[in-house]
Amino acid sequence: MNHLVKIAILEPSIIIRSGIVSVLHRMNGVRMDIFEIVDIAQLKSSLNREKPDLLIINPSIWNIFSLQQLKKEVANPQMKCVALQNSLTDNITLKAYDEIISIYDSAEQISEKLTKLIFEPEKENKPESLTFREKEIIACVIKGLTNKQIADKLHLSSHTVISHRRNISTKLQIHSTAGLTIYAIVNKLVNLDEI
Amino acid sequence: MNKFRFGKYGETDVMSQLIGENYPALLVMSRFGIALGFGEKTIGDVCRENSVDVHTFLAIINLIANENRIPPSFETNISIESLIDYLHNSHDFFLNYRLPEIRKKLLKVLNKDEDDLNKAVLGYFDKFVSEVRKHMMNENRKVFPYVKSLQKAENKNKYSLVFSKPHEQIEMRLAEFKNILIKYYPAQSTHEINDVLFDIFNCEKDLASHNAVEEYLFLPAIVELENKIRKLS
Numbered sequence: 001m002n003h004l005v006k007i008a009i010l011e012p013s014i015i016i017r018s019g020i021v022s023v024l025h026r027m028n029g030v031r032m033d034i035f036e037i038v039d040i041a042q043l044k045s046s047l048n049r050e051k052p053d054l055l056i057i058n059p060s061i062w063n064i065f066s067l068q069q070l071k072k073e074v075a076n077p078q079m080k081c082v083a084l085q086n087s088l089t090d091n092i093t094l095k096a097y098d099e100i101i102s103i104y105d106s107a108e109q110i111s112e113k114l115t116k117l118i119f120e121p122e123k124e125n126k127p128e129s130l131t132f133r134e135k136e137i138i139a140c141v142i143k144g145l146t147n148k149q150i151a152d153k154l155h156l157s158s159h160t161v162i163s164h165r166r167n168i169s170t171k172l173q174i175h176s177t178a179g180l181t182i183y184a185i186v187n188k189l190v191n192l193d194e195i
Numbered sequence: 196m197n198k199f200r201f202g203k204y205g206e207t208d209v210m211s212q213l214i215g216e217n218y219p220a221l222l223v224m225s226r227f228g229i230a231l232g233f234g235e236k237t238i239g240d241v242c243r244e245n246s247v248d249v250h251t252f253l254a255i256i257n258l259i260a261n262e263n264r265i266p267p268s269f270e271t272n273i274s275i276e277s278l279i280d281y282l283h284n285s286h287d288f289f290l291n292y293r294l295p296e297i298r299k300k301l302l303k304v305l306n307k308d309e310d311d312l313n314k315a316v317l318g319y320f321d322k323f324v325s326e327v328r329k330h331m332m333n334e335n336r337k338v339f340p341y342v343k344s345l346q347k348a349e350n351k352n353k354y355s356l357v358f359s360k361p362h363e364q365i366e367m368r369l370a371e372f373k374n375i376l377i378k379y380y381p382a383q384s385t386h387e388i389n390d391v392l393f394d395i396f397n398c399e400k401d402l403a404s405h406n407a408v409e410e411y412l413f414l415p416a417i418v419e420l421e422n423k424i425r426k427l428s
Contacts (some may be wrong), residue, residue, distance in 0.1 A: 178319040179371050185312045187380040 005030055005118055008052040010037040011084055012061065016103065020056060020084060028113045030118070047074040053118065056101070059083040059093055065094045080117050130171060137164050138192050140182045203257045206239030206249050213238060217260045222401065226284040227252060227277075248274040254412055255281065259404045268295055273416055275346060279339050282413065285405050286331040294324050300391045306382055316380065323368045330361050334409075345420050348427070358414055362406040369399050 006026065011017040017036055017153065024034060037046050040061055047055070047070075071077050083097040094100055099113050130138070133154075140150040147165070153157045169175050174183055184190045204213055210233045211218050224231075227247045238256075242249040250272035298320060305313045338356065373395045382388045 059351060173374060175367065176371060177320075178315070178322055179375055182312065182315045182319060182375050183379055186381065187313050 004033055005054065006033045006035075006050060006052040007054045007056060008035055008037055008047060008050060009084075010040065010043055010055065010057045010061070012038065012040075012058065013086075016084070020101075020102070023107055023110055026107060027114070030115075044070075044074055045078075047076065051076050052079060054080050054082060054114070056082045056084050059089045059097070060084060060087060063137050067185060082114070082117070119121075130168065134164055134168050134171075135187075137161065138168060138180050138184050141165070142177055142184055142190065144177075199362060204238065204253060204260065206242075206253065207237050210236055210238050210241045213256065217256070219259055219401070219404065220256055222285075222288070223252070223255050223259065223281075226281050226288065228284075248277040250274065251277040251281070255408055258407055258411055271419075273412060275342060275416055275420070278408075278413055278416065279342065282405075282409065283335060284340065285408075286335060288326055289398075289402070289405070290324075290331060293394075293401065294327065297391065297394050298324070299396060300387070304382060304385070304387045304391055306380075309381065312380075316376070317377070319372055323365075324409065327365055330365065330372060342417055342420070345417070345424060346373065348424055356414060356417060358406070358409050362410065366399065366402055366406065369395065373399070 007019060009017055011020065017038075021034055021036065024032060035046070035050060035052075037043055051074075067081050071079055071081075080098045081096075083100045084103070085092055085094075085100055086103045099117050101110055101113060105113075136154060137150060140153060145153065147158050147161045150156070151161045154161075156164075168180075172180075172183060174180055203298075214224075226244075227245065229241060229245045229247060234242045236244075238253065239249050242252050251274050254273055298317075301317070301320065305316065373392065376382075376392065376395075
């Protein structure tokens with residue numbers, strides 16, 4: 001899977017912060033955009049600006065605030081919060097987090113925990129080859145047909161066409177018509193004079 | 196002798212050490228018109244000899260060197276004129292050098308038997324370049340004059356500045372192009388195709404750091420200027 005995962009790290013210790021960053025960089029396969037937040041005073045403005053998918057945070061500097069409240073305030077209810085534990089923290093505080101990483105976790109454990117967290121919703125639809133229907137839709141898209149026109153031509157609802165197009169983008173990691181054109185020619189879905 | 200250095204670069208650091216540790220700094224130098232051949236001179240001395248604003252130079256260098264993107268604290272010492280010159284030259288670099296060079300190399304490696312496909316590949320690249328051109332020319336023609344007029348306090352009409360969304364789209368398009376070439380283009384794995392791909396990887400990085408300069412240094416400086424003017428009026 002190749003989409004960009006934005007990760008924010010709030011941890012005042014530069015040694016621990018650099019440590020987690022370097023472990024994250026060793027995880028291949030996922031493109032990450034990591035940014036570090038040094039000062040808790042900058043937390044909200046950073047989160048507002050960057051809208052990360054994941055917040056890794058030292059629970060001992062955040063235990064007085066509610067994470068739910070934070071997600072609401074930065075208008076990012078989807079954000080997953082991970083506690084980066086370097087000392088004992090009480091269970092009630094930890095319960096509020098989506099996942100807990102201990103500084104003694106191995107790289108494999110960390111990678112497994114984060115993978116589960118980030119890719120949870122799409123676990124079932126593994127990248128696979130396109131269906132016949134999806135290929136038909138690509139051919140229509142690159143000829144410049146609108147969703148409505150495709151729907152009429154293939155006797156589908158517009159809603160179905162949109163969801164097919166979304167699946168195509170996820171499977172191929174191609175989001176533009178120009179990109180689909182290249183894909184279609186390589187895979188002989190169309191001839192250039194048809195476009 | 197190189198010094199032990201940790202954290203940000205400062206004016207007393209040696210220029211050649213900076214380049215040795217961070218070769219993308221070469222791009223910053225050429226955009227400021229600084230030539231090579233500076234021997235053991237410090238960053239501050241080289242900048243002053245070339246009439247380059249040291250604070251602006253360092254702000255850009257430190258932003259680019261910082262791969263983990265710790266957002267810089269607001270830089271009040273930045274010279275907006277220098278920054279505009281820098282960004283202008285940087286646009287020039289992409290539009291008149293980097294992107295045309297990639298196209299030239301691309302033409303050389305395209306597989307002669309794949310006429311239709313080549314049209315589509317070049318079509319994709321040309322469309323990408325024209326989007327970049329449109330965005331950068333808009334900054335040259337509208338945003339920079341607006342900021343200059345702000346500085347002379349001539350302009351009280353707010354101009355809406357949108358950087359981050361078009362930047363993201365530009366970066367995504369180039370990444371997509373690269374992935375399509377890697378995954379689907381029927382090319383022999385040769386030194387030439389690698390060369391094009393390395394150029395595209397580099398260009399992706401350069402675009403990202405160019406965009407970071409605009410988003411993290413230029414935009415906050417403009418906002419500050421706007422606020423100052425609003426208080427005066």
